[in-house]
Structures are given as C-alpha cells and as structure tokens.
Amino acid sequence: MMNSGLLIIDKPSGYTSRDIVNMVGRFLNTKKVGHCGTLDPIATGVLVIAVNDALKILEFMSNDTKEYIATVKFGISTDTLDISGNILEQNKNYFLDVVKLNDVINSFKGKYFQEVPLYSSVKVNGKRLYKYAREKEAVLLPKKEVEIFEIELLSYNHEGFSFRTVVSKGTYIRSLIRDIGVKMNILCTMSNLRRIRQGIFSIDDAISLEDIENNRLKFIPIEKPLSMYHSEIIDGYLEKKILNGSILDNLYDKEIVVFKNKDHKALAIYKIYDKNKKKIKPIKVLKKRD
Secondary structure (H helix, E strand, O other): OOOOEEEEEEEOOOOOHHHHHHHHHHHHOOOOEEEEOOOOOOOEEEEEEEEHHHHHHHHHOOOOOEEEEEEEEEOEEEOOOEOOOOEEEEOOOOOOOHHHHHHHHHHOOEEEEEEOOOOOOOEEOOEEHHHHHHOOOOOOOOEEEEEEEEEEEEEEEOOEEEEEEEEOOOOOHHHHHHHHHHHHOOOEEEEEEEEEEEOOEEHHHOEOHHHHHOOOOOOEOOHHHHOOOEEEEOOHHHHHHHHOOOOEEOOOOOOEEEEEOOOOOEEEEEEEEOOEEEEEEEEEEOOOOO
16 A cells, blocks of 8 residues: 655754655655655754645645744854854854843744745745845845744853744744844844744654654654544545535535545545535545545
C-alpha cells in the first residue's frame, strides 16, 4: 500500500524546507511531497510534511498558529535579519534596561503591521523579494498585519536574550526581533530559532532525519488535522455521489463538512456553495480510501 499521510519532522539547522521535502520524496520514491509552514535554513524544529493524499489538505492547515523559541544577539544588524547574513551595522555601545526589555517585548502582544524581510519569498510585482536582494535592485518592502498571541521573555544577559512566542500565519520572527530592537534603541538580530509547535502538532510528535533514513516513520492520518471540522459518516449511494464530486443539499448547517466512510476515513471536504446557500459543493475530493 502506498504511504500517505503527514510526517512531522524536527528539521535541523542548515537545511531548507525544500531539502527535507526532497529527502522524504527520494526515500519514499514519490514526487507527491510538500510542506506547510516554511522554516529558514538557520531555524530548527517542527516542519509538517505531506505525502501523497495528504497534499490535498495542506491549505486547511496553513492558517495554524505557530509557537517558537528565539534567541537574539545585541549590537548587530544584518541584511537577512539573522546571523547568517552580511553585517550592515555594529554598535556595542548600548545600555540594557531589563525592565524596558520586558515591557517592550510585551508591547508587541496583539496585532501590528510588520514589514516583510527583504530576504523572503514574498512576491512584489511578480518577483520574489530575495531576487531583488540578490540583484541589488531597490524595492519597497510590503507590510502586512500579523498577530502575536503570546510572547514572554525567557532569559537575558548583556549579549542578548531569548523569548517564547505564539504567532499568526505569516509572522516573521526575524522582523519581530528587528522591531523589538528598534523600540529598545539597540541593534538586534536573530541568532537561533526553534519552532516547537505548528497548529496541533508539537515537537513531541516529530521524528528526526535519522529516523527517516532508518525507516522509522510515523505517519499521521489526514483525519487528525481535519478533526476540527464537522464530519459525517456515509456509505452506499451517497458515498458514490461524493466521490464523483456531486453538489449536495446543505442538511448540516455548517460552513465546512468532512465526509468519511464507515471506517472513518476522510473521503471529501465540502463547503457552502456560494451560488446557492442551500447547497454544499466539494472543495477537495480524496480518492477512495482503503
């Protein structure tokens, strides 16, 4: 039987998210592999990998909150906003006020407009920002609203500090650190980042690259992340209609409905039909599950 489901990888530093995807694809001999929630090469921790059928549900996980532990170095700024970049400025002549540091960190709780880093994959006028950077072409960096749900100072010394935070989709921790530094009037750059949770998946669910190489895989069925939506168990005629992508009467009074077979395997995801609120239509139909 073909492997299908989610793998939670503890990504080590030095690898891109695409590196991990390629590694899993080669090991499982499939091109149907993707990831949710990119991690920069310097970052470690939870990387959600989807294999085969699981690719179809990635969009239902992309809005998940993410939890990080970050480490910050004082007195330096770089073009990438982390220590892997080229140094732009150094200033060791700063005074660390711990009370102010704690107050500034806590001031970021809530929503704010964050400037996207130059070294990122965000597109401006159809071109990714990192390409502007590499070609030394000027570009106006966009801002977008992000939300910091939780943030707390964990440790500090004269060289820097560490903190834990829970953030919304699209939040750049590198940018958050820069913005904390601006408020502190101290140059700050990210020296380490570890993602310890994405949505319902924590670092405790993760396997290592060594586990992959030694075939110690822990596939998580797609039903787990879909459990947050209303589900209906079906069989017979209705099951055939659903697998054929038929539009159905909306009998469920829900925005999204996950239909499962008698073995509780997800068959399709439906949502309210925009053209007729009394109907629901398929947005993802999974092939017949064994």
